[in-house]
Amino acid sequence: MIVAVSPDLFDPQSPGGNPNRNSLCGRRAKVRFEGKTIAVTIADRCAACSRYDIDLSPAAFSRIAQPARGIVVGTWELL
Numbered sequence: 008m009i010v011a012v013s014p015d016l017f018d019p020q021s022p023g024g025n026p027n028r029n030s031l032c033g034r035r036a037k038v039r040f041e042g043k044t045i046a047v048t049i050a051d052r053c054a055a056c057s058r059y060d061i062d063l064s065p066a067a068f069s070r071i072a073q074p075a076r077g078i079v080v081g082t083w084e085l086l
Contacts, residue, residue: 008045008067010036010083011053013060018052026052038063040071040081 011017012031020030031049038045038061045067053062061083065074072079 008047008070009050009064010038010047010067011051011056011062012049013056013058014052014054015058035086036061036083037086038067038071038081038083040079043071045070046086 017026017029017031018024022028022030029052032051034049036047036049038047047063047067053060056062063071068074071081
């Protein structure tokens with residue numbers, strides 16, 4: 008289960024602008040929503056995300072909410 012983070016968080020961690028060497032990639036994060044908690048791995052940059060927004064993969068999202076909801080507001084933190 009993977010997640011993408013905002014450019015504000017992702018880009019400063021890309022040495023020389025190289026996203027393939029981003030230090031956030033591979034880091035784990037904990038996501039919470041309506042009493043459910045999942046662990047995900049940061050794998051990409053979400054161009055459309057605001058500073059603290061994340062974009063969960065479909066598999067990760069379906070673990071915390073019905074996919075038809077589309078967007079939910081929960082919390083997340085780096086592990």
